Amino acid sequence: MIDNFNDYQPDGTPAADRWATALHLFDNGVGVPHEETTAERWERAGLLFEAKDYITAAKLLTAVVEEVPEQTAPRLLLARAYYHSAQLRRAEEQLRKVIDRDPVEHYAHLMLGRTLERQGRADEAAPWLRMAAAFSGELAVDG
Numbered sequence: 001m002i003d004n005f006n007d008y009q010p011d012g013t014p015a016a017d018r019w020a021t022a023l024h025l026f027d028n029g030v031g032v033p034h035e036e037t038t039a040e041r042w043e044r045a046g047l048l049f050e051a052k053d054y055i056t057a058a059k060l061l062t063a064v065v066e067e068v069p070e071q072t073a074p075r076l077l078l079a080r081a082y083y084h085s086a087q088l089r090r091a092e093e094q095l096r097k098v099i100d101r102d103p104v105e106h107y108a109h110l111m112l113g114r115t116l117e118r119q120g121r122a123d124e125a126a127p128w129l130r131m132a133a134a135f136s137g138e139l140a141v142d143g
Helices: 016-023 038-050 054-067 072-084 088-101 106-118 122-136
Strands: none
Touching (some): 038 054, 038 072, 054 072, 072 106, 088 106, 106 122
């Protein structure tokens, strides 16, 4: 049974404008490209990160962070994307910004410590790793 007769031709096949609509589901109308929202970029960046396409994820996340600089989660994911793509100085910069804004973000402390270690800066990393352990409730045992 056909509910909307304007969507179909008399022989029951879909009308041309129905196909055009289907082809432009993500457009703002026929021929007008869809402008991706910040939330859509964030979601797509997360999918790229999960797919281990860290460089492309970082490019998207850079735009997201510029649009919502007060948000911690996009900046942390950007730092992780930089870390996994061996852009360690950039990761460090983002992590320091997170810690400046949210000094008790324990994961940022942990990541900063790991990032510094990976750069061969173990002495600088140690206090950040101790702080992360303290925030997470782990007690360091001196042996």
